[in-house]
């Protein structure tokens with residue numbers, strides 16, 4: 611979950627916050643002065659809403675404001691308001707494997723989650739439905755990720771050690787030097803090709819622990835839709851983080 615209050619507090623005394631008006635809305639930008647920064651760089655984390663501007667030590671607040679105003683349209687495109695947040699409730703539509711499904715919460719006694727065409731029915735009391743749904747989505751994510759691993763491991767001739775499903779805010783997946791893989795459960799919301807690409811990407815790191823040309827060649831060999839999937843994540847990835855879970 612995004613901690614909006616926490617973002618208001620600068621992390622260290624060197625950091626500060628400025629507000630930029632974009633389309634009548636005040637957007638908060640955390641300024642981070644960094645000794646290694648040679649220029650101003652504006653970034654947003656995957657969960658959306660949180661903008662950070664890295665800047666050299668000598669840069670002024672006025673320079674930071676001018677830079678952000680220059681990039682106001684980019685900020686407007688990326689900014690997510692609280693109204694855009696999707697909360698699990700009856701009648702809400704959520705993405706699942708790239709399609710839209712409608713949530714139907716039913717007050718039947720036995721708790722279960724059932725996917726029927728474009729309806730996702732959650733029974734067992736509306737109060738518990740969001741939690742039950744989250745558990746179900748994470749399990750579905752794991753099933754899809756495991757089958758993608760089984761598909762790509764023989765193609766790349768690699769073998770992973772451990773698998774963890776997380777709710778990571780900054781990465782869709784990771785691969786450690788001990789070949790342990792970790793993925794965001796939110797990949798189950800994206801089109802299946804995108805989940806496949808992220809799995810192929812992390813498995814290819816077992817061969818190449820970097821993003822060299824050799825690494826990308828491995829990914830592209832097994833995953834010809836690599837570029838489409840990367841673009842999809844760049845454009846739509848933030849939206850998958852707009853879904854708040856309990």
Ligand SMILES: [Zn+2]
Pocket residue numbers: 811815820821
């Ligand atoms: Zn990578």
